Amino acid sequence: MADRIRAGIVGTGFMGAVHARAVRRAGGTVARVLGSTPESSRAGAERLDAEAAASTVDELMTAGDIDVVHICTPNATHAPLVRAAIAAGKSVVCEKPLAVDPAEAQDLTDRAAAAGVTATVPFVYRFYPTVRTARARIADGRTGPVRLLHGSYLQDWLAEQGDDNWRVDAVAGGPSRAFADIGVHWCDLLEFVTGHRIARLAARTVIAVPERHGRPVTTEDAAVVLFETDCGATGTLTVSQVSPGRKNRLWFSVDAASESLSFDQENPESLWIGGRETNQVHLRGATGEHPGVLPAGHPQGYQDCFDAFVADTYAALAGDAPDGLPTFADGLRAARITAAVLESSRTSQWVEVTS
Numbered sequence: 001m002a003d004r005i006r007a008g009i010v011g012t013g014f015m016g017a018v019h020a021r022a023v024r025r026a027g028g029t030v031a032r033v034l035g036s037t038p039e040s041s042r043a044g045a046e047r048l049d050a051e052a053a054a055s056t057v058d059e060l061m062t063a064g065d066i067d068v069v070h071i072c073t074p075n076a077t078h079a080p081l082v083r084a085a086i087a088a089g090k091s092v093v094c095e096k097p098l099a100v101d102p103a104e105a106q107d108l109t110d111r112a113a114a115a116g117v118t119a120t121v122p123f124v125y126r127f128y129p130t131v132r133t134a135r136a137r138i139a140d141g142r143t144g145p146v147r148l149l150h151g152s153y154l155q156d157w158l159a160e161q162g163d164d165n166w167r168v169d170a171v172a173g174g175p176s177r178a179f180a181d182i183g184v185h186w187c188d189l190l191e192f193v194t195g196h197r198i199a200r201l202a203a204r205t206v207i208a209v210p211e212r213h214g215r216p217v218t219t220e221d222a223a224v225v226l227f228e229t230d231c232g233a234t235g236t237l238t239v240s241q242v243s244p245g246r247k248n249r250l251w252f253s254v255d256a257a258s259e260s261l262s263f264d265q266e267n268p269e270s271l272w273i274g275g276r277e278t279n280q281v282h283l284r285g286a287t288g289e290h291p292g293v294l295p296a297g298h299p300q301g302y303q304d305c306f307d308a309f310v311a312d313t314y315a316a317l318a319g320d321a322p323d324g325l326p327t328f329a330d331g332l333r334a335a336r337i338t339a340a341v342l343e344s345s346r347t348s349q350w351v352e353v354t355s
Contacts, residue, residue, distance in 0.1 A: 005314050006031040008060045008090075010081055011072030012044025015095055019070045020048040021303060022310035028068075034060045057081065061088040068118070068317060071095060074172040075180070079104045082119075086111045091118040091317055093310070096184060097338065098331025100174030102354070105335035109328040120313045121331035123188040125250060126324050127293075127305035127312075129284045130271040134254065134261045135193045135324075137273075144257030146194050149227075149235030151252030153182045154243040158221060164212045170219050176338050177219035179205070182250075183239035183341070184334035190252055191333075192324065193261075196229035198337060200352050203344040208242045223341060248302075269299055 005028040009016050012035040020030050033050040034057065035041040045053035054060035061069065061084045069085040071078055071094045079099050085092045092112065098121050099105035112119035125131060137143050157163060167173040167181060174180055191197055205220035222240040229235065240246070250265035260274035273280040285296020293308050294300045312322035336354045344351040 004029050005067045005317060006065050007068050007070055008032045008034070008054065008063065008066040009044075009048065009050070009070045009072060010034045010057070010060065011070075011095075012036075012040050012048065013072065015072040016044065016070075017048060018303065018306055019072055019093070019310070020050070022307045023070070024049075025307040026311040026314045028310075028314060031065050032060050032063060057084055061085050061090060066090060068093060068314075074166055075100055075174045076172050079108060082108045083111060086115050086117060086119075089115065089117065091313075092328075093120050093122065093313055094328075094331065096121050096123065096331060097174065097176075097180045097334060098328060099335055100180075102332065102335045102339050105328075105332040109332045112328050118313060118316045119328040120309070120316070121326050121328060121334075122306060122309050123185060123192075123326040123330060123334075124302070124305040124309045125185055125189050125265060126192050126326060127308040128263075128265075128268045128300065130263060130268055130282065131189065131193060132324070133271055133282060133286075134263060137259075137261065138194055138254065138256070143254070143259050143261065146196060146229075146231065146233045146254055146256045148255040149190055149194065149196070149229070149233055149252070150237070150255075151186060151190075152238040152240070152249065153186045153251075154238070154246035154249040155182065155241045156244045156246050158209070158241040159244050161209050161212060163209075168212055168217060168219060169215075173219060175219065176342055178221055178239050178241045179223045179341050180334075180338045182241070183223060183225075183237065184338060186237055186239065186250060186252065187337050188326065188330060188334060189250070190235070190254075192326075193252075194229075194231075194233070194254060196231045196233055197333075197355070198227045198235075198353050199230045200350055201225050201227040201337075201340055201344055202350045203341040205341070205345040220345075223345070225341060268301070 030050040034054040041053040068091040206222040208221040225237040262272040271282040340351040
């Protein structure tokens, strides 16, 4: 592998641009870009400041000057692109959801493991320093045993009937929309912070806008989930893409025996720590805390977390083992939780989540 990791990016939209910036921040080079058409490939290469536009999937995957492939395309296309990258011996960064069902996600995880390639999924909210602080407080016992987990991930970009996106189409986005798109971020974050795993759940999904632009909607706008963990805690989660005024409000509270911890992704520079006698607001930058990617007092946001995720992925390519790096195993986990949510909503039954 060259000193500078050379990346190929499939997908030239918003997420392709996020990945391209992160590649450069990690010291890598955007070598080739592939869009859905030759025109979009050329335009994307210019916009993402890539060295070249690829003409075909095969050209990008088999190029000798590509070390890692970033897949930033609609959900249903992830599996064939990941398989092509792994078959060509490339490491892979695949946008979530890794796949549209657990069987497909299992297949991709197995292929990556067999090939010995680095394979990661950008659950980037793990990279807020205040999230790492919450994780450390639980791990070292300061909080006491965790009892309750609750929170939400709320957006409003599909709140009106005139709102639309390719994700609404189950053919492109898969059978789950709101939960597979944002609910899995919340679940990954809570399992990462607490060390608990969701063991069983009862869920109800909601289609709030049944028709968009004359087309019937079959994927959920929202979901409400009650769950139990493998360590004896109970939790609730509300996920919505139709909550007016909420943009990316990922919020959680971990209520333990000695203290509670609360994090809000829209205000990520602080962690609320609740106690019986006093409450504290822990600000990023405290002594001994995970340093993050910016000096204290310079707000660290979503792109900064993404940059940290890609930097850790590239460190793994070089042989390191960064703590907390989300891999295909975490993408598989998300697919299993999503499938359990859909099954529970369909059957009105509690459903066990496969480990």
